[in-house]
Amino acid sequence: MGGATYTRRMDVIMAAVIVAAAILATLLFRRRRKVHADPEEGITVKDLVGPLETLAVLVIAFVMVLAAESYSAAEGAASGEAAAIDGIDSMATLLPDPTQEKVKAATVCYARAVIRKEWPAMAADNRFSPEPDRWLDRLRDTFKELRDPTMFKLLTDADRTRSTDRRERVEQSAPAIPTAVYWFMVLTVIAMVAGYAMSLPRRRQGPQLAGLWVLAALLVASLYLIWDIDRPFRGLVPIKPGSMQSIETDATKDFLHRFGAARLPCDRDGMPRGSGGRA
Numbered sequence: 001m002g003g004a005t006y007t008r009r010m011d012v013i014m015a016a017v018i019v020a021a022a023i024l025a026t027l028l029f030r031r032r033r034k035v036h037a038d039p040e041e042g043i044t045v046k047d048l049v050g051p052l053e054t055l056a057v058l059v060i061a062f063v064m065v066l067a068a069e070s071y072s073a074a075e076g077a078a079s080g081e082a083a084a085i086d087g088i089d090s091m092a093t094l095l096p097d098p099t100q101e102k103v104k105a106a107t108v109c110y111a112r113a114v115i116r117k118e119w120p121a122m123a124a125d126n127r128f129s130p131e132p133d134r135w136l137d138r139l140r141d142t143f144k145e146l147r148d149p150t151m152f153k154l155l156t157d158a159d160r161t162r163s164t165d166r167r168e169r170v171e172q173s174a175p176a177i178p179t180a181v182y183w184f185m186v187l188t189v190i191a192m193v194a195g196y197a198m199s200l201p202r203r204r205q206g207p208q209l210a211g212l213w214v215l216a217a218l219l220v221a222s223l224y225l226i227w228d229i230d231r232p233f234r235g236l237v238p239i240k241p242g243s244m245q246s247i248e249t250d251a252t253k254d255f256l257h258r259f260g261a262a263r264l265p266c267d268r269d270g271m272p273r274g275s276g277g278r279a
Contacts, residue, residue, distance in 0.1 A: 049195040056192040059185045060222060066177055067230040074172035074232040075239050077165045082243035084162035085111055088139075089251045091154055099145055103155075104255050105265055106139035111248035113270025114166075115241045123233040126174040131270055132166075175230045182227070189219050 085107050092103035110132050118129035139159065146152040193216050200208045228235035255264060265273055 049192070049199055052188070052192040052195050056185075056188045059188050060226070063177055063181065063185050064222075064226050064229075067226050070172055070176035071229050071232045071239070074169060077168035077172060078239055078241065079243045081114075081162050081165035081169060082111075082241075082247045084158050084165060085244070086247045086251075087158045088155060088162070089247070089254070091151065091158070094151065095146075099142060101259050101263065102142040103139065104251065104258070105263070106135045106142065108248065108251045108255050108264065109266035109270050110135040110139065111244050111251060111270075112266060112268060115244050115248060116269045117271075118170075119233070119241050122170055122173045123238065126170065128170055134272070135266070135270070173231070173233045177226070177230050185226075186223060189223065193219065 089104055089107040092100050092107070094100075095103060113129065113131040113135060117131040121127050121129040136159075143152060143155055143159070146155070193212070196212055196215065200212065228237065232239050252264075267273060
């Protein structure tokens with residue numbers, strides 16, 4: 001919960017800083033002296049707005065691409081992990097009993113533990129949950145019982161892919177944008193909004209002032225969107241365990257059909273049976 005609380009606090013601070021900068025700049029431009037088009041005066045506020053706008057756009061574009069790439073990588077890792085678990089469960093059908101039952105049970109329980117234990121832990125604190133590891137240990141112990149070298153290789157390769165995707169999924173749950181880069185972008189946006197405010201005309205500035213507030217609102221929305229996407233498993237558009245849920249549902253139905261509910265060693269939350277859950 002600490003990570004989620006920190007995120008909400010930073011959202012409020014970020015929006016407050018931008019809005020306060022727009023208000024301050026609006027008040028300042030009312031007090032400034034009228035700017036004359038005198039070459040001897042040197043550079044004016046209007047001359048600075050263009051470079052500030054270019055810098056802000058470039059920084060926002062760079063950071064948005066970085067956040068989008070992290071989001072896409074997290075989504076791909078989650079889907080890849082689910083596909084690997086599905087592959088292991090499907091190959092287990094070719095195994096003799098009781099090895100088949102052990103592998104299928106471990107895949108069902110692993111999927112449940114990822115969905116209901118690791119996903120919340122990852123979203124809140126960007127960390128692994130120890131619950132899926134219990135079923136991974138059982139799965140790997142079962143692999144050691146295999147006598148078919150071809151099947152052993154296929155299953156271990158699938159498990160290696162699952163492990164890589166799981167690690168990538170959890171790593172991508174942490175922000176990809178360095179704090180210094182993000183706040184540099186915020187300061188650049190503040191400077192651009194202030195520059196626009198300072199360059200507004202002294203008279204009949206109503207439409208321009210309204211446009212300034214629209215611009216400030218859009219920039220705040222852009223900054224929040226980047227902040228949100230950079231935390232792909234929480235916020236407005238979180239990545240949900242839909243792929244893993246689909247695999248878990250199919251694998252559970254297959255296991256119950258083959259072996260029955262009483263043989264499943266975990267409850268709905270991926271915890272060992274007897275912990276208070278239901279199969």
